[in-house]
Amino acid sequence: MTDEKRKRRSQAWFGGTDKDTTIHRAWMLNQGTPPDNFDGRPVIGICNTWSEFTPCNGHLRDLAERVKRGVLEAGGVPFEFPVMSLGENNIRPTAMLFRNLASMDVEESIRANPMDGVVLLCGCDKTTPSLVMGAASCDLPTVVVSGGPMLNGKHRGCDIGSGTAVWKMSEDMRAGEMTLADFMDAEQAMSRSPGACMTMGTASTMASMVEALGLGMPQNAATPAVDARRRTLSQYAGRRIVELVRQDIKMSDVVTRESFENAIRVNAAIGGSTNAILHLIAIAGRLEVPLTSQDWDALGRDVPTILNLQPSGQYLMEDFYYAGGLPVVMKHLLDKGLLHGDAATVSGSTIAEQIAKAENFNPDVIRTTDAPLTQSGGIAVLSGNLAPLGAVIKPSAASPELMQHSGPAVVFEDIDDYKNRIDDPDLEVTATSILVLKNCGPKGYPGMAEVGNMGLPEKILKQGVRDMVRISDARMSGTAFGTVILHTAPEAAAGGPIALVKNGDQITVDVANRTLELLVSDEELAKRRVAWQPNDAHMTSGYQRLYIDHVLQADQGADLDFLVGKRGAEVPRESH
Structure with missing residues (x-):
C-alpha cells in the first residue's frame, strides 16, 4: 500500500490487521463487498436525500446508482447513506425549521463514517443548503449533484x-x-415528471448556486431531471470525486470568498430566489468565509437580470437548458468583468475554462447584458427604523410603480390572524395600503415559513389590483412574485421594530435608496416597546425548543449559533 493510501481517512477504519480493523472490514463484507475494496482505495460516501415524501427528490435513487458507476470506473469504492430529507411542499410547519437539523444529520453522518470524500444528492429547496452546510463543517472533498428540474408544465396549449x-x-x-x-x-x-420546480424557485436557484460556487459539474443547474444527460452528469460526478480525494482537494479549497461573489452576481443575473441570501450566508458561516447581507446588495446591485424565466420573466428551466444553461449566463457576466474567472471548480477547470465554449442558442431566453430583462437585478437590502438589521426585496419580480411607495399599514399579528381577516369585507384596506405580517420569522413561526407573499384581500383583487406592498419577517417561495419585502430583522418575536407596528401607521419604502421607514416618533415607539410582550413559544421541548433558543436572525443566515464554523472531519475515537 502506498503512503498516499495509508493517509486516507477511511484507513483509520479499514487499514491494518488488528482486532478493530478486522471488525470493520468483516461486517462490511456481509454486503458482498470484495475484500480488496479496503486496500486503500478512495471510499466515497453518497449522501442521498431520496424520499417519497419529497417528490422533487423521488428519482435520486437512480442518480445514486449512476454516481456509483462513476466512482467504480475511477477506482473508488462507493457507499450510499441516507439523511433527513426536506420536502418544502409537504413538511409542516416549514422545511426551513429543519434545515439546520438536517445539516447536523449530514455533518455527523460524514464525520462518524469511514469516507474519504462525499457526493451530495439534493433537489428540493432545503436539501441543497442543509447538505452543503453539513459537509462544509467537515470539509472533505465534496461534489454536489442536483436532481434537476421537472419538464415544463403544459396546460391548455400553454407552458x-x-x-x-x-x-x-x-x-x-x-x-x-x-x-x-x-x-x-x-x-x-404542472407536475409532469420527476424533478424540482421548473421555475427559478429556490430549488433551481440553489442548483445554480452550486454550479456558480464551483461545487457542481457543468450544467448541474438546468439539465432536466428526466433528461439522460442528468444521469451522465451524475456518473461524471462519481468519477470526479475519486480524483478530488486522490488530489486531496477539500470543499474549502474550491469554495472561497471569490466563489461566493460569483454566486451572488449569478443570482442577480438569473433573478434567483430571495432564499439564496439566507442559505449562502449560512454556508459561508460554516466555511468561515466572511459574508453579509450588505455584500449581496453591493455585489448584485449593478448586475442586470438577463434570464427571461418565471417568476421574473416568461420561460421555464427546460427552455433555459436548451438555450445553453447557466454557463451562457456566466459567460455573459465574465465578458463584462463581473466574475472571478480564476475561481476553482470541482471539475478541475477554472470557471473561465469551464464556460469558455458556452453558446447561446436562444437569445430571448438568455438575453445579453446590453438588452436585459431588468437593468438592475439582484436582491436589494433595505434598512431603516423598521428593519435595523435589514430586509430584502427582489426587484426583478416586483412592480416598478411600487418600488417607491408610502401608505398606511394593515397589520396582521400572525399567519392565523391574516387567514382569518384577509377576505373580511370590513377590512380597512385600499390599494395603496401596505400589508404587514408579524411573528413569522425564525423564532416566531418557528422556522420562518414561506408566507411573506400574502395573497391580496379579495375586495382589492376584485378591483383589478394584482400587487400591493407587503412587508413581513417571513420568507417567500422562490417561485413567487410581487412587491414583497421579506426577512425583516430583527423579527417581531425577537422584539424587532416590526413588532411595534399598528394599523394606520405610515410606512415609506424607497428601494432605489434602500430605505424602509416607519413614520412613527421614537418616543411613541418607546412607549409601545414598554407595553410589548412576546408570544408564547409554539413548543417548549424537543428540537423546536433548541431551535428557538439558538437560531440566529435572518441577516446571519438563520443558522444555529453553535453550528457556525468548521469542526473538521477528524476520525472519531475507536469504539471497540
Missing part, C-alpha cells in the same frame, strides 16, 4: 410554471376570473 402558476391562478380564482374547475384542472398539468 405553466410550478408554484408561479399556482400563485397567479389562485388570485384569478379569488377575483372571479377563473373557475374552481379550471384551477383544479391545472393541478396535474
Whole structure:
C-alpha cells in the first residue's frame, strides 16, 4: 500500500490487521463487498436525500446508482447513506425549521463514517443548503449533484410554471376570473415528471448556486431531471470525486470568498430566489468565509437580470437548458468583468475554462447584458427604523410603480390572524395600503415559513389590483412574485421594530435608496416597546425548543449559533 493510501481517512477504519480493523472490514463484507475494496482505495460516501415524501427528490435513487458507476470506473469504492430529507411542499410547519437539523444529520453522518470524500444528492429547496452546510463543517472533498428540474408544465396549449402558476391562478380564482374547475384542472398539468420546480424557485436557484460556487459539474443547474444527460452528469460526478480525494482537494479549497461573489452576481443575473441570501450566508458561516447581507446588495446591485424565466420573466428551466444553461449566463457576466474567472471548480477547470465554449442558442431566453430583462437585478437590502438589521426585496419580480411607495399599514399579528381577516369585507384596506405580517420569522413561526407573499384581500383583487406592498419577517417561495419585502430583522418575536407596528401607521419604502421607514416618533415607539410582550413559544421541548433558543436572525443566515464554523472531519475515537 502506498503512503498516499495509508493517509486516507477511511484507513483509520479499514487499514491494518488488528482486532478493530478486522471488525470493520468483516461486517462490511456481509454486503458482498470484495475484500480488496479496503486496500486503500478512495471510499466515497453518497449522501442521498431520496424520499417519497419529497417528490422533487423521488428519482435520486437512480442518480445514486449512476454516481456509483462513476466512482467504480475511477477506482473508488462507493457507499450510499441516507439523511433527513426536506420536502418544502409537504413538511409542516416549514422545511426551513429543519434545515439546520438536517445539516447536523449530514455533518455527523460524514464525520462518524469511514469516507474519504462525499457526493451530495439534493433537489428540493432545503436539501441543497442543509447538505452543503453539513459537509462544509467537515470539509472533505465534496461534489454536489442536483436532481434537476421537472419538464415544463403544459396546460391548455400553454407552458405553466410550478408554484408561479399556482400563485397567479389562485388570485384569478379569488377575483372571479377563473373557475374552481379550471384551477383544479391545472393541478396535474404542472407536475409532469420527476424533478424540482421548473421555475427559478429556490430549488433551481440553489442548483445554480452550486454550479456558480464551483461545487457542481457543468450544467448541474438546468439539465432536466428526466433528461439522460442528468444521469451522465451524475456518473461524471462519481468519477470526479475519486480524483478530488486522490488530489486531496477539500470543499474549502474550491469554495472561497471569490466563489461566493460569483454566486451572488449569478443570482442577480438569473433573478434567483430571495432564499439564496439566507442559505449562502449560512454556508459561508460554516466555511468561515466572511459574508453579509450588505455584500449581496453591493455585489448584485449593478448586475442586470438577463434570464427571461418565471417568476421574473416568461420561460421555464427546460427552455433555459436548451438555450445553453447557466454557463451562457456566466459567460455573459465574465465578458463584462463581473466574475472571478480564476475561481476553482470541482471539475478541475477554472470557471473561465469551464464556460469558455458556452453558446447561446436562444437569445430571448438568455438575453445579453446590453438588452436585459431588468437593468438592475439582484436582491436589494433595505434598512431603516423598521428593519435595523435589514430586509430584502427582489426587484426583478416586483412592480416598478411600487418600488417607491408610502401608505398606511394593515397589520396582521400572525399567519392565523391574516387567514382569518384577509377576505373580511370590513377590512380597512385600499390599494395603496401596505400589508404587514408579524411573528413569522425564525423564532416566531418557528422556522420562518414561506408566507411573506400574502395573497391580496379579495375586495382589492376584485378591483383589478394584482400587487400591493407587503412587508413581513417571513420568507417567500422562490417561485413567487410581487412587491414583497421579506426577512425583516430583527423579527417581531425577537422584539424587532416590526413588532411595534399598528394599523394606520405610515410606512415609506424607497428601494432605489434602500430605505424602509416607519413614520412613527421614537418616543411613541418607546412607549409601545414598554407595553410589548412576546408570544408564547409554539413548543417548549424537543428540537423546536433548541431551535428557538439558538437560531440566529435572518441577516446571519438563520443558522444555529453553535453550528457556525468548521469542526473538521477528524476520525472519531475507536469504539471497540
